[in-house]
Amino acid sequence: MRHIIRNIAIFDGTGSGLVAGAVVVENDRIAAVLHDAAAIAAIEADNVIDGQGGTLMPGMVDSHTHLTWGSSVEKIYHQFILPPEELKVAAWRNARVLLDHGFTSLYSAGALGDQIEPELARAIEAGETPGPRLVPSTLERSPEGEEGVETGDVFNGRGPDAMRAFVAYCAAEGVKSLKLVISGEDALKPGSSGDILYTDEEMLAAGEAAKEAGLWIATHAYSPRAIELALEAGARILYHCSFADDAAIDAMAAKKHEIFYAPGPGVSVAALEASPPPHINMTSMKASAAERLELEKALVPKLKARGVRILPGGDYGFPFNPHGRNARDLEHFVTYYGFTPAEALSAATMLGGQLMGQQVGRVKPGYLADLLLVDGDPTQDVRILQDANNIKMIMLGGRMHKSPAAQPVTA
Numbered sequence: 001m002r003h004i005i006r007n008i009a010i011f012d013g014t015g016s017g018l019v020a021g022a023v024v025v026e027n028d029r030i031a032a033v034l035h036d037a038a039a040i041a042a043i044e045a046d047n048v049i050d051g052q053g054g055t056l057m058p059g060m061v062d063s064h065t066h067l068t069w070g071s072s073v074e075k076i077y078h079q080f081i082l083p084p085e086e087l088k089v090a091a092w093r094n095a096r097v098l099l100d101h102g103f104t105s106l107y108s109a110g111a112l113g114d115q116i117e118p119e120l121a122r123a124i125e126a127g128e129t130p131g132p133r134l135v136p137s138t139l140e141r142s143p144e145g146e147e148g149v150e151t152g153d154v155f156n157g158r159g160p161d162a163m164r165a166f167v168a169y170c171a172a173e174g175v176k177s178l179k180l181v182i183s184g185e186d187a188l189k190p191g192s193s194g195d196i197l198y199t200d201e202e203m204l205a206a207g208e209a210a211k212e213a214g215l216w217i218a219t220h221a222y223s224p225r226a227i228e229l230a231l232e233a234g235a236r237i238l239y240h241c242s243f244a245d246d247a248a249i250d251a252m253a254a255k256k257h258e259i260f261y262a263p264g265p266g267v268s269v270a271a272l273e274a275s276p277p278p279h280i281n282m283t284s285m286k287a288s289a290a291e292r293l294e295l296e297k298a299l300v301p302k303l304k305a306r307g308v309r310i311l312p313g314g315d316y317g318f319p320f321n322p323h324g325r326n327a328r329d330l331e332h333f334v335t336y337y338g339f340t341p342a343e344a345l346s347a348a349t350m351l352g353g354q355l356m357g358q359q360v361g362r363v364k365p366g367y368l369a370d371l372l373l374v375d376g377d378p379t380q381d382v383r384i385l386q387d388a389n390n391i392k393m394i395m396l397g398g399r400m401h402k403s404p405a406a407q408p409v410t411a
């Protein structure tokens, strides 16, 4: 099957400006990117798509996804922990909702059930259910007896052997990235973000075992010490890092070719905007969000200047921050962190693709054809990506998830 998408302006993922041209897709990959009118006219294809002057760009990547956090723009749950059957339904729905909103890749930051994501990732890959590419995870791990994020997991004992057992369990489950909660969480327990939940020995054991098993590590880390532990363990991605000091910034910059960083502004902004019903107390969550946002406004530009790869996405799925609004993170990168729209788009596409470890996130021959056709120019205003109606086509691996509207019939 060969498609040609023409009459488009191409955003290739790198951050450079739009270039007029056409893109040829063969089977699951991008076969050619053409700019010459005669070359474009000479292409024969099974399916010719007139982009009507819209922007063709790579699908977006969410770097910190919790599909089992139930709420989406289609269905809000007013309880956080769902019964097992509903949990699975919600996760499968949320995968499709994210794809409907232009996200073609997700990197999981942990699940509330242990087999849901590996099963879902397999079903998506087999074409049994619509959804983005998924790096699946399982229960978030915090140690036994520690405050912070409650996992309820039986593998939360102490010591290096318990860490190795958790990694072995994740590998057996078919997980690709495991999640370690190194810091406490102020939003859940005020004052706990400075707490350190693991020892060096535990983190090193987890890091070694994960490397041997071919698994990646994602980390919930706030303080300089938590960041140090994450880096020691060889974490692939660090979340939040709000309290990083100059030494932590240096340490992250020294590993800029190995790590990714996702601050996750969306949940903070949404928490500040939320007006919960009287029986829900969001006081500590709002205070934590305001503090973090303020710290990250200073921190993120410093890390960006040092060349650390900074990615949008994170912690959608609360009733006040439902899945499907994830593209708001790109606007937050512009508003709070001083990114240009093109830099925010590049972070959501090219850099996200590097996190996925697959040939995604670029409009480039040989890359997987995960493509969006957007009505308008997101390099001028990233907010247009927040309305799924502006995304006229969603292609995942050369297969059409959303076809462009039929051409208008002229009399």
Ligand SMILES: [Zn+2]
Pocket: 064, 066, 109, 314, 315
């Ligand atoms: Zn998270």
